[in-house]
Amino acid sequence: xxxxxxxxxxxxxxMAGAAAAQEMATSPRPMPRPGSEAAPVAAATPVTGGFxxxxxxxxPWGAVAAAPVVTEAPMTQALPPQPSALLAGVPVLxxxxxxxxxxxxxxxxxxxxxxxxxxxxxxxxxGGLFGRRDREERAERGASGDGFVCGDRAIRGxxxxxxxxxxxxxxxxxxxxVTMVDGIRLTTPATIDCNTARALKAWIDEGVRxxxxxxxVVELRVAASYICRPRNNIRGAKISEHGRGKAIDIxxxxxxxxxxxxxxxxxxxxxxxxxxAACGIFGTTLGPGSDGYHEDHLHFxxxxxxxxxxxx
Numbered sequence: 001x002x003x004x005x006x007x008x009x010x011x012x013x014x015m016a017g018a019a020a021a022q023e024m025a026t027s028p029r030p031m032p033r034p035g036s037e038a039a040p041v042a043a044a045t046p047v048t049g050g051f052x053x054x055x056x057x058x059x060p061w062g063a064v065a066a067a068p069v070v071t072e073a074p075m076t077q078a079l080p081p082q083p084s085a086l087l088a089g090v091p092v093l094x095x096x097x098x099x100x101x102x103x104x105x106x107x108x109x110x111x112x113x114x115x116x117x118x119x120x121x122x123x124x125x126x127g128g129l130f131g132r133r134d135r136e137e138r139a140e141r142g143a144s145g146d147g148f149v150c151g152d153r154a155i156r157g158x159x160x161x162x163x164x165x166x167x168x169x170x171x172x173x174x175x176x177x178v179t180m181v182d183g184i185r186l187t188t189p190a191t192i193d194c195n196t197a198r199a200l201k202a203w204i205d206e207g208v209r210x211x212x213x214x215x216x217v218v219e220l221r222v223a224a225s226y227i228c229r230p231r232n233n234i235r236g237a238k239i240s241e242h243g244r245g246k247a248i249d250i251x252x253x254x255x256x257x258x259x260x261x262x263x264x265x266x267x268x269x270x271x272x273x274x275x276x277a278a279c280g281i282f283g284t285t286l287g288p289g290s291d292g293y294h295e296d297h298l299h300f301x302x303x304x305x306x307x308x309x310x311x312x
Contacts, residue, residue, distance in 0.1 A: 149176040150194035155201055156180040160191065163226065163245070169238075170228035172245035184208075184217060187254070190225035193245040195302045199281050200248060203300070207277025211270045212253070221252035221260070223297045232293045241284070247301035263288065264296035271298075279311035286312050 149157045157178040165171045178190045181201050192200075208217055226245045230237035241247035252262040253271070263271060267288050278285045278300055286299040290312035 149178065150197050152198065152201065154182045155197050157189065157197075163191075165228050165243075167228050167239070167243070170243040172226060175226065175245050181220075185219045186222050187219055188222040188225075190222050190248050191245060192225050192248055193302075196246050196248060196300075199300070199302050203274075203278050203281045206281065207274045208253075211273035211277065212255075213270075215270070216256040217253050218256050219254035220250050221254065221262070223249035223251040225249075232291075241301035241303050246303060247284075247299065249297045249299050251297040262296070263298060274298075276311075280309050282309070284310045 147156070147158065149155055149159055155176075155178060157176050157180070160172075160175040160177055163172040163175050172191070172193055174193060175191055176194060176197060178192060178197050178200075179186055181197070182204050184204055190197075190200075208220075224242060225248050226242060227240075228243040229240055231240045242249075251264070252260050254260045261268070261271065275285065275287045275298055278298070282300040283303040283305055284299065284301045286294040287297075288295050
């Protein structure tokens with residue numbers, strides 16, 4: 001059975017090949033070019049298997065006339081522009097020379113530290129609002145990190161955490177660290193409460209500036225502020241107002257011309273006037289000639305006395 005199928009397939013292939021050969025042998029050929037003598041047609045070269053050659057017939061002799069040779073172009077005929085001439089008119093785009101110092105600028109930029117981006121404290125919508133407020137507060141403080149405290153823009157400093165002590169009577173509930181009051185710097189930051197800070201500002205406006213007149217005071221020398229100790233450093237005495245953050249000691253005044261006036265050596269008319277002006281602004285005012293413990297400084301505190309301000 002398999003042999004019969006194979007024989008039938010072979011017979012089909014032979015018949016297909018013979019049909020293709022017959023079709024190729026009878027295919028049309030191109031006719032001779034008009035105006036030329038007919039050339040003898042070369043007989044097709046027989047090929048084994050009944051196929052004929054498919055090569056084109058040779059071109060008849062004389063069909064193509066020899067082209068005339070032009071020895072010299074007429075003077076009136078313009079030659080077409082050559083590629084080289086066309087390219088000569090095209091401007092060449094070259095890069096500009098590198099500016100001087102560019103390499104040094106790039107090197108400096110590469111060596112510069114990357115800007116530090118401070119992360120926001122909170123996320124989301126409210127985080128953005130609070131973050132903006134924090135940035136505005138930091139900008140308000142400036143490069144020194146000091147903003148205004150006690151709700152008064154004229155009192156510069158920062159808020160501190162609550163101060164506690166093992167000694168009874170010492171400590172400050174809401175302390176602030178004051179560095180400048182109404183444009184006058186403090187040589188040493190004073191740790192006091194807000195009542196004392198506001199009283200210090202009032203004394204500067206109503207006592208110091210009127211007393212010194214044209215002599216501008218730019219700094220106050222601070223001898224002491226918060227410290228947990230007894231009055232006048234006497235053992236067994238009551239706790240000083242310094243231990244409660246309600247007192248500040250001023251030992252000198254620095255003028256705009258650089259001169260410094262000390263209470264111990266220069267207790268002159270201006271200082272006496274400023275000393276007297278503090279009475280009533282502060283609850284207690286002490287200075288040279290008061291009790292022997294304040295010969296080299298002015299003591300101010302905001303303690304409340306039943307009989308009114310205590311001024312010596």
